[in-house]
Amino acid sequence: QPKRKAAFGSVGRRIPYRILHVINQDGESLGNMHRAEALRLMDEHGLKLVLLRENVEPPVYRLMTGQQIHEEQLKRAEKKKASPKPGVVQKELSFSSAIAKNDLETKVKQITQWIEKKHHVKVTIRQAK
Numbered sequence: 001q002p003k004r005k006a007a008f009g010s011v012g013r014r015i016p017y018r019i020l021h022v023i024n025q026d027g028e029s030l031g032n033m034h035r036a037e038a039l040r041l042m043d044e045h046g047l048k049l050v051l052l053r054e055n056v057e058p059p060v061y062r063l064m065t066g067q068q069i070h071e072e073q074l075k076r077a078e079k080k081k082a083s084p085k086p087g088v089v090q091k092e093l094s095f096s097s098a099i100a101k102n103d104l105e106t107k108v109k110q111i112t113q114w115i116e117k118k119h120h121v122k123v124t125i126r127q128a129k
Contacts, residue, residue: 015035015038015039015049015061017035017054017058017059018034018035019032019033019034019035019058020032020033020034020035020038020058020059020060020061021056021058021059021060021061022038022041022049022061022062022063023052023060023061023062023063024062024063025045025047025062025063025064025065025068032058038061041063042063045063047063047064047065048063048064048065048066048069049061049062049063049064050062050063050064050069050072088118088119088120089119089120090119090120090121090122091114091119091120091121091122092121092122092123092124093107093110093111093121093122093123093124094123094124094125094126095107095124095125095126096125096126096127096128097125097126097127097128098128111123
């Protein structure tokens with residue numbers, strides 16, 4: 001099975017890299033260090049090591065408190081919600097409030113078809129004069 005990308009969170013003691021670039025909980029760089037030294041720092045301060053960027057050499061880890069990890073997870077969830085999902089189509093329909101009954105029924109059928117196809121539908125109603 002292919003490895004799935006782990007969600008942002010506590011790494012714990014399973015660190016596949018020998019040399020790490022470590023950032024403390026205040027955002028200051030502690031430089032490159034061996035995995036054992038980073039784990040010792042983690043235990044001394046009662047913090048958790050979190051992987052920030054692994055595509056750089058050496059990978060960047062940050063020492064974080066549980067509260068910081070939770071806040072970061074909430075921020076990432078908000079960002080993910082705000083970005084539009086790929087493959088989702090948004091349909092928009094606008095008509096006057098003085099629309100005839102059969103025209104309205106036709107538009108309702110169209111909206112129903114779009115919703116069945118899992119499209120997002122936005123309806124705008126303009127006020128008639």
